[in-house]
Amino acid sequence: MKDPRHGTDLPETRGTIADAIYITLIRILAGLLIIVLCAWMLLGCIDMIRTLGMAFGGSWAAAAEHTIIDALIMLALLEVIRTLQAYLKLGRVRVTFILDTALVVLIGELMGLWFREYAPEKVLLGLGVIVTLVVLRLVTARFSPEVVAVGSEPETRPVTLQTPATAMDDGGAEREAVSD
Numbered sequence: 001m002k003d004p005r006h007g008t009d010l011p012e013t014r015g016t017i018a019d020a021i022y023i024t025l026i027r028i029l030a031g032l033l034i035i036v037l038c039a040w041m042l043l044g045c046i047d048m049i050r051t052l053g054m055a056f057g058g059s060w061a062a063a064a065e066h067t068i069i070d071a072l073i074m075l076a077l078l079e080v081i082r083t084l085q086a087y088l089k090l091g092r093v094r095v096t097f098i099l100d101t102a103l104v105v106l107i108g109e110l111m112g113l114w115f116r117e118y119a120p121e122k123v124l125l126g127l128g129v130i131v132t133l134v135v136l137r138l139v140t141a142r143f144s145p146e147v148v149a150v151g152s153e154p155e156t157r158p159v160t161l162q163t164p165a166t167a168m169d170d171g172g173a174e175r176e177a178v179s180d
Contacts, residue, residue: 030084037084041077044070065115072108079104096144099137106130 048070055063079101087093110126 027088030088034081034084037077037081041074044074044077069108069112069115072104072111076101076105076108095140096137099133099140103130103133103137106133 048067051063051066051070055067079097083093083097083101086097106126106129110123110130113123113126
């Protein structure tokens with residue numbers, strides 16, 4: 001890269017340092033977000049236990065509704081945390097994790113409608129989106145580049161470069177190549 005003021009080459013260290021700072025900052029923020037989400041889940045569990053106490057007071061249906069919705073929110077949070085952990089581990093987010101999170105949230109929203117008055121159009125729209133996401137999830141699982149065939153073991157034998165003088169037999173042992 002050229003310095004526009006002097007016409008000289010700029011050192012590439014500036015970009016490397018900025019990249020390292022950016023990656024470190026993103027990892028710190030993602031880690032803090034995981035901690036905040038875990039704390040939110042802990043508070044949600046405490047609230048669910050408190051709501052369980054209300055069930056014995058006579059309002060069982062309301063407590064059950066509250067508990068089911070809270071449990072579905074917890075599942076959605078677990079999916080978000082799983083996505084963040086995958087990002088920290090892989091450095092990217094897999095599409096399947098995003099689809100799983102969206103499915104959990106939408107199914108939770110649809111089950112939340114069970115306890116409220118709802119318009120049939122809203123339910124049909126939610127079901128249509130869920131079916132579309134399920135189809136996308138199946139397609140991404142089927143055509144993922146990381147899928148290993150079911151029942152087969154991954155290749156464990158090291159790949160070696162074969163020269164004309166030597167070749168590998170089926171057992172992995174070297175043998176002399178036969179020339180014509």
